[in-house]
Amino acid sequence: MPKVVILGAGLTGLSAAYHLEQAGFFDYQLFEKQDRAGGLLRSFQQDGFTFDFTGHLLHISDDYFRTFLQTTANLDNFNFIERKSGIYLHNQITDYPFQMNLHGRDASIIYECLEGFINRSQSLKKPQNFYEWVLKYFGKGFGKYFFFPYQEKILSFDVKKLMPSWTGRFVPQTTLKDIVYGAIKSKTGVGYNSSFYYPKQGGIEFIIKKIIPQLRNPLYLNHQTSTIDVVSKRVHFDNGNHATFEHLVTTMPLNTLLQQTTNASHTTWHQASSKLLCAGVLNFNIGFDKEDIAEKQWLYYPEKQYPFYRLGFWHNINPTSVKQGCSAIYGECSYLQGSKTMKQLEQLEHNALGKALETLKLTKDNIVTQKILNLKHAYVIYDQWREKNLLKLLAHLHEHNIHSIGRFGEWKYSSMQEAVLDGKKVAEQILTQLGHTPIKRPRAPQQTKGLVI
């Protein structure tokens, strides 16, 4: 029996495996339900275009993450790109972030945002929800034109029931000086995503393809869990195989994990699984036979009449992803998980494609290639239930040596950087518990088998 079982070969699971191996620990097995590793970091080639499972851009703010990427994938293989994104509102495009770039908006919007900011509800001591948080830090106008409609769209969830705890670095705060300055002249280079890296070739999956060969142990693909017995510490897979563990690292969605546990002393686990809310994303990827269909790299669409919340333009992010003389987009529409029938999702897809063509002034005849993906887990919803119960749930799992980590394992809003750091952290914790030497830094691989089973 392996000491450690890892579930899921997305970036988090691969990072856990990588860091175990870097410390000279190989007594683990990594299982993945798909026939290919990568999770959300997969890419695909179609008719001369490369698409991701929706746009994935690399933001590096952590030194270790930079070292990790340099060691595994070599940053020379990436382009470093300054952000050029905007907000499409009232048929006008202005720079992102909205709160610092009122320049170019109608005078009435500028007035409402400024007036709202000056008179914002600063007296609200601790905002109870995202709605109040916006009123406290940005005021009514910014809420009305961007934050409320955009957040409701991306999460398909009421902003008055949404907790503000996820905002942190994701929503840059501002001052009156910055707002006034931004109303006179656009201010770029603001926020956590003001610049980014993207692989020169192969889409975001390039990273995964560089990590896998550095692993000595094989990956067990086509292994989807069916049940996880927390007492006998045994994972059963749909294909009839099983594996027992001393420590389980799971990166599968927490709600699925809780549904699949058996013999849990905490009978609430199964009930809890249905309380964890999440938005899925319909991701449409289209190649067009026209060049330069947009100037920005991506645009946010807060208005209801657009079924999508964002359109990204590959030709402005990475021209090698796009066939010569063409353009390509990724579009994203969200829906609350479990709230839509297949037919309703098809309708959403249909409406979104129609509206994308209309707004880009293109027709179906311009389409060279298209593929629509349904990402069932995309955005975790920070509602009150999550706020009260999540940490307790994760702690209960921990009592059974079950480490649920990553964006969906820990049920959080997080990036690729955090996925790598989460994998590293759990490897260090487990190695400490097992009495192994802690990891100091990544080193060049000893062997490069990268077997995939």
Ligand SMILES: Cc1cc2nc3c(=O)[nH]c(=O)nc-3n(C[C@H](O)[C@H](O)[C@H](O)COP(=O)(O)OP(=O)(O)OC[C@H]3O[C@@H](n4cnc5c(N)ncnc54)[C@H](O)[C@@H]3O)c2cc1C
């Ligand atoms: C719409 C969207 C846009 C994003 N854009 C960015 C971005 O621009 N920049 C950025 O840094 N981050 C971005 N992210 C976040 C990024 O995708 C995640 O942080 C990261 O991919 C999480 O990796 P993970 O391994 O934790 O999860 P996943 O990639 O979901 O991997 C989990 C793995 O577990 C496997 N699995 C699931 N269930 C089972 C099971 N029952 N049995 C076995 N295996 C199973 C899955 O197949 C998958 O391979 C974005 C996310 C979304 C949803």
